[in-house]
Amino acid sequence: MRTTMFTLSSLGGASTVTGSKHLLTNNGKRILIDCGLFQGLKNLRDLNWAPLSVKPSSIDAVVLTHAHLDHSGYLPKLVRDGFRGKIFATEATRDVAELILKDSGYLQEKDAEYANRKGFSKHKPALPLYGVRDAERALERFSAVPFGKVVKLPGGASLLFRHAGHILGAATVDIEWGGKRIVFSGDLGRYGDPVMHDPEPVPGADYVVIESTYGDRTHEPSDPTELLGSVVERTVRRGGTVVIPAFAVGRAQSLLYHLWKLRSAGRLSKVPIYLDSPMAISATDLLHAHRDDHRLSPEECDAICGIATYTRDVEDSKEISASSYPKVVISASGMATGGRVLHHLKAFAPDQKNTILFSGYQAAGTRGRAMLQGAREIKIHGQWIPVLAELADLPALSAHADSNELMRWLSELRHAPARTFIVHGESDAAEALRVRIGRDLGWDATVPRQDQVFDL
Incomplete structure (x- = not known):
């Protein structure tokens, strides 16, 4: 991957709703926002086994929006393949990730064992992507960050977590780096949810990276x-x-x-x-x-x-x-x-x-x-x-914001970002949200392709 002054690329979660991995590169320093597993279609799952387009050892830090498997589930493999930096997450995300990553490693070990015992795998032998011990090694690299507290990241960047709703610990990620502010929505929750808090408003950003799981539909208003x-x-x-x-x-x-x-x-x-x-x-x-x-x-x-x-x-x-x-x-x-x-x-x-x-x-x-x-x-x-x-x-x-709620969160920004990147959604949903952002807000919006590099 080429290195320029300041770039953004999606190593996953581009025109798909799984495998979220968004990479910021600035003067040779790299920060990965989310590190999820690909799920669903076989051609997507196969990507979990393929090498990343950057070496894990070249990534200086990972920031997690939340702990769901499609946002955190690749961490054990990233660490096993050479990542040695810190993983920054909210305190609840750290606790939830412990459950999810250990469970993921255990299930993969058991599934491989079951496939070998029953003989229905095409691979001889079937192997897990990673195991429980790999998950434990990843958990050792976590650094818990409270909501609302600015902390320093490698390369002079700073990080701020705000509540995103959705699940325990879920956060939007606000990164200030080199005089520019990039905000990642992660997965946004519902407004008025009886259990989780509303997504917290973000005052402003130079660039926004927003999910689009339900970018092409609204939830029915029924009870x-x-x-x-x-x-x-x-x-x-x-x-x-x-x-x-x-x-x-x-x-x-x-x-x-x-x-x-x-x-x-x-x-x-x-x-x-x-x-x-x-x-x-x-x-x-x-x-x-x-x-x-x-x-x-x-x-x-x-x-x-x-x-x-x-x-x-x-x-x-x-x-x-x-x-x-x-x-x-x-x-x-x-x-x-x-x-x-x-x-x-x-x-x-x-x-x-x-x-x-x-x-x-x-x-x-x-x-x-x-x-x-x-x-x-x-x-x-x-x-x-x-x-x-x-x-x-x-x-x-659903715990995911629908199209109207995604637009509500965006409209609370005090000024238009230079560009909005639409990720973590299937192609139709991402494109529908792109069109709506342009029509309703007049903003420049883009649906990235996998590994496409954008200068910031």
């Missing part, structure tokens, strides 16, 4: 608690189980909140609720540890955390799959790409009395997207599983 209750109640009436693939951090806790609201209103009183994800259970405990990062009172935290039966043990998880009693099962992963939810899908998807409920974004190439697009079979652990269960999609439960 998500009521929508969730209707799905569960009609499924239970026909004797079925509701399986909810959920991101262990953020979505699982939001679902527990809405289920608690339903219980408080006298609904679902006899419906068992299971949180079947050790990582989601641990993430729910973090609500107590980081009270300033969300809206919930200590009493609400206790009530929400107490509404579900937690299952850490594998045998207990198997009993849930084996039971035909009507219930709600919340289990990771959120796009049905791995984790215990796959075993629940194998058990419940073939029966039309059950419901598979999606409550968040489903990336292209994932089982979740395939089911929502009408797939009547999905491949799990080398087997084709029929999908006869009802499929429900409740985007109103």
Whole structure:
């Protein structure tokens, strides 16, 4: 990659909603904002195995907007391949990343072991991208930064975190370097979310890098608690189980909140609720540890955390799959790409009395997207599983800002940036947001290509 005075390039998250990695280079110093795994389509997942376009050892620091796997999940490989700098993140992001990265390493080791044992991998032997020890080495490089405090980065840059909503610890990243200010939205949350704070306004920037997950659509204004209750109640009436693939951090806790609201209103009183994800259970405990990062009172935290039966043990998880009693099962992963939810899908998807409920974004190439697009079979652990269960999609439960909310956050800047870069969205969504920014705000907006270099 060529080096000029001050440049920006996206090593991931360009015209795709996964693998976010945005590189600032200034006088030979490099700062990487986010370091995510590619997920979904095979051609994207294959990029996780390909060398980066810059040597990891040449990167001086990493700054994380938040801990979701598509923003942090490549860190263990980056460290294993030679990165030796610090990883700057909020305190809650550091705690959440410990859960996510160790879990990712563990699952990759287990998936490789399972593939080798069952013989369904094309690779002989199947290998994990990284393991638990690699995740632990990455965690040793973290440096926690409070919200609202300016800290120095290598090369004379400075960093400021502001609340982004979305999940615990999520932040927008404000970097001042060489007299220029570059702001990264990370993943923005919803305004008026009952659990997370609103995205904090940014007063100004010379350049803005904004996500576009929902850049081409708006969320329906319906009450998500009521929508969730209707799905569960009609499924239970026909004797079925509701399986909810959920991101262990953020979505699982939001679902527990809405289920608690339903219980408080006298609904679902006899419906068992299971949180079947050790990582989601641990993430729910973090609500107590980081009270300033969300809206919930200590009493609400206790009530929400107490509404579900937690299952850490594998045998207990198997009993849930084996039971035909009507219930709600919340289990990771959120796009049905791995984790215990796959075993629940194998058990419940073939029966039309059950419901598979999606409550968040489903990336292209994932089982979740395939089911929502009408797939009547999905491949799990080398087997084709029929999908006869009802499929429900409740985007109103999403933790991602929609197009209107992204525009609201941008419009709070006091002056137009020199350029706005639109990332972390599929091509149609990113292009729709680019057009809208130009039309409504009159700003110069660009959708970067992978590894395209921009002079700042």
